Amino acid sequence: MSRWVILVLAVACGVSVANIYFPQALSPLIARGLHVSPSSAALAATAAQLGYAAGIFLLVPLGDRLVHRRLIVALLVLTGLGLLAAGAAPTLPLLIGASALVGATTVVPQVIIPMAAGLVPAERRGAVTGTLLSGLIGGILLARTFGASVGTWWGWRAPYLVAAALVLPLALVLAFVVPRTTPPSRQRYPALLASSLRLLRAEPQLRRSGFYQAMVFAGFSAAWTSITLLVTGPTYGLGAQAVGLIALVGAGSMFCTPAAGRAVDRLGPDRVNLVCFLAAVAAAAVLAVGAHRGALGLTALVVGMLLLDTATQSGQVANQARIFALNAQARSRLNTAYMTCSFLGGSLGSWVGLRAYGALGWTGVCGLVGTTAVLALARHLLRSTTPPPPASAAPVEAVVLPTPDRASADPEASQPAAS
Numbered sequence: 001m002s003r004w005v006i007l008v009l010a011v012a013c014g015v016s017v018a019n020i021y022f023p024q025a026l027s028p029l030i031a032r033g034l035h036v037s038p039s040s041a042a043l044a045a046t047a048a049q050l051g052y053a054a055g056i057f058l059l060v061p062l063g064d065r066l067v068h069r070r071l072i073v074a075l076l077v078l079t080g081l082g083l084l085a086a087g088a089a090p091t092l093p094l095l096i097g098a099s100a101l102v103g104a105t106t107v108v109p110q111v112i113i114p115m116a117a118g119l120v121p122a123e124r125r126g127a128v129t130g131t132l133l134s135g136l137i138g139g140i141l142l143a144r145t146f147g148a149s150v151g152t153w154w155g156w157r158a159p160y161l162v163a164a165a166l167v168l169p170l171a172l173v174l175a176f177v178v179p180r181t182t183p184p185s186r187q188r189y190p191a192l193l194a195s196s197l198r199l200l201r202a203e204p205q206l207r208r209s210g211f212y213q214a215m216v217f218a219g220f221s222a223a224w225t226s227i228t229l230l231v232t233g234p235t236y237g238l239g240a241q242a243v244g245l246i247a248l249v250g251a252g253s254m255f256c257t258p259a260a261g262r263a264v265d266r267l268g269p270d271r272v273n274l275v276c277f278l279a280a281v282a283a284a285a286v287l288a289v290g291a292h293r294g295a296l297g298l299t300a301l302v303v304g305m306l307l308l309d310t311a312t313q314s315g316q317v318a319n320q321a322r323i324f325a326l327n328a329q330a331r332s333r334l335n336t337a338y339m340t341c342s343f344l345g346g347s348l349g350s351w352v353g354l355r356a357y358g359a360l361g362w363t364g365v366c367g368l369v370g371t372t373a374v375l376a377l378a379r380h381l382l383r384s385t386t387p388p389p390p391a392s393a394a395p396v397e398a399v400v401l402p403t404p405d406r407a408s409a410d411p412e413a414s415q416p417a418a419s
Contacts, residue, residue, distance in 0.1 A: 005179065007035075008133075008174075009112050009132060009135075009177075010108075010134060010135025011135055012072075012112060012170060013112055013133075013135040013136040013139065014135040014136055014137075014138045014139025014140075014142070015110070015139060015166055015170055015298060016076065016106045016108040016109060016167065016170075017108075017136050017139045017140055017143075018139040018140065018142065018146065018163065019048070019079060019102050019103075019167070020045075020102065020103045020106060021045075021048075021141075021147075022144060022163065023044045023147065023159075024143075025046040025144040025147040025148035025228060026045075026147050026148070026156045027041040028041070028149050028228065029151045029152070030092075030095070033157075034092050034095070038228075038232075038357065039354060040092060041325065042225060043092070043096055043097045045099070045350070046350050046351060046354075047097075048099040048102060048103035048104065049101065049103060049343060049347045049350055050103065050343075051099065051101060051103025051104040052103040052104065052107060052343050053339075053343035053346075053347055054100075054104050055105060055106070055107040056107050056110055056335075056339040056340050057193070057196070057336060058193070059104065059105070060107050060110045060111060060188070060332055060336040061189075061193060061196055061333050062192065062332070063110075063111040063115065063183075063331075064183060064184055064185040064187075064329070064330060064331070064332040064333055065183050065185050065189070066183060066188065067181065067182075067183065068111060068179075068181050069179075069180060071111060072108055072178055073171045073174055073175045075106070075111070076108060076167055076168070076170060076171035077171050078101075078105040079102055079106045079108075079167050080167040080168040080171065082098055083098075083162070083167060084162050085098040085101070085157065086098035086160045087157045087158075088157070101262045109132070109136050109271045110335055111332065112132065113129060114324065114331035114332045114335045115133050115178075115181060115318065115331075115332075116132060117324045117331055118181075118184075119179060126261040126263075126265035126317065127258065127261045127265060129261055129320055129321055129324070130258040130260055130261020130317045131257075131258050131261065133317055133320075134254045134255065135254075137253055137254040137309070137313045139415040141253065141254065141309060142245060142248065143247075144224070144247035145245070145248075146159060146162075148164055149245075152239065161394070165381075174235040183270045184210055184328075184330070185329065185330070191192065192333065195330065195333050196334075196336040196340075197337070199326075199330060200341075202367070203326055203327075205322055206337055206338060208318075208320075208379070209319035209338055209378060210337065210340075210342065211376070212273060212277075212315060212319055212376050212379070213338070213382050214341045214344065214345025214346075214347065215345060215372040215373065215375050215376035215379075216276070216277070216280055216311065216351075216372060216373060217312060217342050217343070217345050217346040217349065217374040218348055218368075219280060219284070219349060219370075219373055220309070220346065220349070220368035220369075221345075221346040221347070221349040221350040221353065222349040222350060222352060222356065222368050222369060222372075223305065223365060223369055224241070224305075225349075226354065226356075226357040227301065227305070228243050229354075229357055230290070230291075231243050231246070235293060235297075236297075236298065246302055246305055252269075253309035253313055253314075254313075256310045256313070256314055257313050257314060257316075257317055260272055260313075260318065262393075264317055264318050264321045268384075269322040270380070271316075272314060273318045273319070274318070275314075276312070276315035276318070277311070278377070279307055279308075279310065279311035280307075280308060280369070280373035281374060281377065283304045283307040284366050284369040284373060285366075285367065285370070286300050286304035287294060287300065287301065287305070287362075287365075287366045288300075288362075288363060288366040290304060290366075291361065291362040302397060319338065320335070320338070327369055345372075349372065350404070352368060353368055356368050
């Protein structure tokens with residue numbers, strides 16, 4: 001793939017994934033607009049993450065079965081319609097339902113990244129994955145700035161409607177930009193879902209990577225879900241725009257992921273994971289200072305969130321580089337199993353983080369961030385030092401088709417489907 005295609009795909013990753021994160025900055029505005037408590041309003045963001053986890057498990061495996069271009073465009077159109085429904089929701093339950101729908105269909109980055117991994121040489125896989133993840137990270141972090149700013153100016157409904165106005169034209173652009181590929185599998189849909197579970201059971205490296213990201217992402221989600229309540233609450237008494245500014249600074253981590261990808265290509269994923277776990281532990285300690293008022297506390301929040309963002313997303317680069325090397329014909333299903341673990345951890349972290357904040361305040365949230373990072377670090381230090389077995393399938397890359405009549409080629413006509 002050319003550099004400009006990779007750039008467009010990185011932008012698509014950022015725009016689509018932003019839809020499950022900008023609601024995190026809208027909780028106070030939603031609470032006032034729908035006359036509910038801030039903690040209840042925060043359920044809209046939690047529902048989006050749960051929907052994302054469901055979409056990863058139920059929809060991303062189709063990336064091994066359907067033509068990528070058609071799947072990506074269809075998912076973006078459904079996402080745009082879900083955003084319109086959320087922006088028009090008259091009650092919190094309807095908003096939560098629409099948020100879950102948006103989360104389920106905005107899994108486009110998890111289709112794009114495995115596709116791109118199959119279209120580049122193995123020695124560039126880490127770097128390209130890092131570039132795409134930098135777009136995804138930019139979307140995650142700038143989404144909060146976007147949500148807080150647009151919501152403050154025009155009300156909580158406006159970010160949903162503006163996001164729909166971005167997603168629907170993006171679907172049209174990608175209808176022409178996404179490379180034409182042939183699906184590596186012809187398995188039926190139930191078999192695809194079962195295959196993801198079998199891969200999780202059969203591949204120790206996949207289970208290890210999934211546990212790593214589930215733990216770190218749980219702390220990440222707990223911190224970002226709770227920081228809105230801290231900054232807009234009595235401790236600081238600031239508006240939703242302050243959360244957006246913190247996220248804007250945290251978006252600096254998007255520039256670290258291409259470097260993390262190059263480090264993975266040179267040093268391997270395990271060394272990058274180790275640095276990320278230590279950085280997440282350090283971030284928890286820095287964030288704890290944010291429980292105090294004043295400039296020192298606010299500075300600690302900014303620095304700590306930047307460090308936590310960098311650790312989480314750089315670890316993602318290492319983990320995905322590890323799993324994409326396992327089986328070239330099942331990358332979407334490998335990514336399905338991995339990202340389902342990740343977002344189940346994130347959803348659980350968001351839910352537990354809200355309750356930790358209610359019971360113990362910001363200090364309790366920081367303790368949760370530190371605990372999840374230590375669990376991942378302990379698993380990493382206790383991992384087996386035995387070299388991993390050979391990949392379960394030869395590295396057959398996805399095929400870019402020059403002519404339409406090759407699109408119907410059957411890649412599995414002479415071999416069994418990868419599981």
